[in-house]
Amino acid sequence: MTKVMLLENIHESASERLAEAGLQVDRRAGALAGGELHEVLAANELIGIRSATHLHAEDIRHAANLLSIGCFCIGTSQVDLAAATAAGIPVFNAPFSNTRSVAELVVSEAVMLLRRIPEKNTLAHAGKWAKGAAGAFEARGKTLAIVGYGNIGSQVGVLAEAMGMRVVYYDVQPRLSLGSAKAAGSLADAVAHADVVTLHVPATPRTRNMIDATVLAAFKRGAMLINASRGSVVDIAALAQALRDGRVGGAAIDVFPSEPKSNKDAFVSELQNLPNVLLTPHIGGSTEEAQQNIGVEVAAKLVNYLTTGATIGAVNFPEVDPGPVDCPARLLNVHGNAPGALAALNTLLAREGINIAGQHLETRGTTGYVVTDLDKAPSAELEQALAALPGVLRLRVLRRDEAGAAS
Known part of the structure; x- marks a missing residue:
């Protein structure tokens, strides 16, 4: 029976979907690293992680039997995708399932920052009554700058416009605007006149510390910054200084350059104890609805790959959708x-007298993936010969009489 390990409290919806497919599912509450992680990787064919478990090239080398990795979140920066691809392991994620949850958090944080709720809340807890309108504003009529106008960024814009905000956005790719949103020509143009700036970009070398002291200096004085994308995008030291100087009037930060591995570990940030700053523990997509949807989406992709060889939605692999196995055997070949x-x-x-009933080939970069339907199952000797062909990274056979289980 194919074994699956789910780490980091992945929603039960994933366990249910995987168990329905006849897989043996084990769960662990926290993230793993080092020797413990290597043991889990060696003992399972599928693994599910969230953002705290990091799979480096060295970890993947301990995963000889691993067929696929499921990232039960949006991002996949915690996985060495090049190493996974080189090992013939597709990586799946859930790029859309928590869009609404993150968008709702961002818009609500914009309102709270504009109303100076974080500092007034702190003062009230300290027994101080800070009633007053100074420095507090309505969201209506204010300008929201969205940096990164993808699935989440565009949804934020729709919600913000419904509250009467003006929306501008900046993206390195041309994007069709939703509603009345206007595209800015540059990052500096986007932030220059914004009352609130929200970030929705991936973690890449290009976006690392993209919000630094220079960009913060271009902000409209007193503007607010929200980051619910990736912790590497903001220079935290520069932001802390801009908050102290009053250049930035408030911030809501959900992601950090360095985050605790578990809820038991201490959290330390230069932004702690600053007024009008909301700090949340990477919970942008942490709603019951989002986690349930993510569990279902990623588990379905893992099951589909396991049982049919489909790689639709893989972030690092050629995408092939061959459909159900309706022939005696299906050959999955990952090669250079x-x-x-x-x-x-x-x-x-052909030498073995096996006829090809159907064949699907796609390539992506240095990787090729071919799915071949056969009129009879190959012998063990033929499987060995196929796997030994030059450039083959991984080979697997699905047999119809085994209900698509991995051989």
């Missing part, structure tokens, strides 16, 4: 994208 790979595969099949 080089001339002759397909010919060598088909030649061996």
